[in-house]
Amino acid sequence: MGDFAFDAATRLNGDGPNFGAELPGEWGAELSVNGGFMLALLTQAMGRLAPFPDPIVASGLYLRPGAPGPAEIRTELIRAGRTTAFTQASLWRNGKEAVRATAAFTDLETAGDPSWPVFTGATAPALPPPEECVLMAPGTVRGISIADRFEYRYTEAPGWFSGKPSGNPAAEFYMRFRDGREPDMASLPLFVDAAAPAVLEVGVGRVTTIELTVHLRARPAPGWLSCRVHTRFLSDGYHEEDFEAWDSAGTLVAQSRQLALIVR
């Protein structure tokens, strides 16, 4: 696992319930670590306590920006039921709490009941093959180190990228780790927060996340994730951002929503 950047960056020290970690400078924007990265880190720590493998929902409340450097993670197993376990974790940096998170874990292979009806009211983004899409080259988004950890492929370069926002805060695109690591349940909380915010397309520059909740609906198949992001309600700087990630087999694997605020 340690051969890939994500696994090295989310390494936990200790046996729990408290862990040490090193918040990396390479997974964020300017001086703060990405919110999805920190939620993935905390979800991994909570997973050490939970008796089930799959985090089906994880939520983070962002109290302060997380600066790179040594951090402490405190975890709690709130309840382990027959099929679902509930956990909490907090991330501390320089003696101050930066993120508080909760999660529920289950075993998706056995917890669900396949006899229930299946309903899918949406389809995966209709994108041409990745090789026909536009690659965002590493280093092209100045100051946003996390953008260099992924490959993003769009049907055409986003409007914000060329200084011509489209006015429509929505996008569909492919995404994968640049170093070849495959997506999994552990990395999905990061993926859903690691692309350009949809509101860049209405001319907004920087946003800060207040709360992020991600539903992890299935273990992703290897390969590209097809992603869809949009914001529908923006007022006084507050806005929600909804994100879907579909795996290469056409299954919805993650669905997230965050409440965010435009930075003045």
Add this chain to the structure above:
Amino acid sequence: MGDFAFDAATRLNGDGPNFGAELPGEWGAELSVNGGFMLALLTQAMGRLAPFPDPIVASGLYLRPGAPGPAEIRTELIRAGRTTAFTQASLWRNGKEAVRATAAFTDLETAGDPSWPVFTGATAPALPPPEECVLMAPGTVRGISIADRFEYRYTEAPGWFSGKPSGNPAAEFYMRFRDGREPDMASLPLFVDAAAPAVLEVGVGRVTTIELTVHLRARPAPGWLSCRVHTRFLSDGYHEEDFEAWDSAGTLVAQSRQLALIVR
């Protein structure tokens, strides 16, 4: 306030940070108290600690069903920043924790920045006037006491209600408290979970909420709430439910998503 059923049912005893409360038998389904009701109760308790009036986001993790009877609420002010405060609360019943919740509070009159662009990518449900809609009469949904606390008005009676589910897990309808109490920030976390689950329209009987997050985007104007609910991804019994509530002035006031599971 105490003249209305919701205010009487959410009365807190004590000065905090711990409170006593009485979980009511009239705000639930069969033997368990409604999840949105419990989140509203906890959000009210967290509001006692927060130095800002408006809960902009509240999340609940449902550990156990909440049975009617005496309960204890424990609250924590995690952080009070310059414009946003973060809180946590837990609900205890018979010595066992039933719900863990977090919330962020601000002052919506001063925290936002009206100079940012406004974007609205959706409109309120297009419903005929309430008096032209079908009223769901009290007592018509057997065993679901919470349905008697509200008036729901649909353009036509829902399919599930007459035993003929439409197959489409979506609905638009009006909603208000039956006793004339107006909607407000305190009651919105309840409203978003107090209508019939969208999945009743695919033939599902009972669901249980694992996690519920509600964004409270504006203080509602008096009058009916226009609501929209839908589920898009249902597999192995797991599903999300998205809910929007719009006030009588046409403003989106609440947007929620829950992860729920069909009860076997």
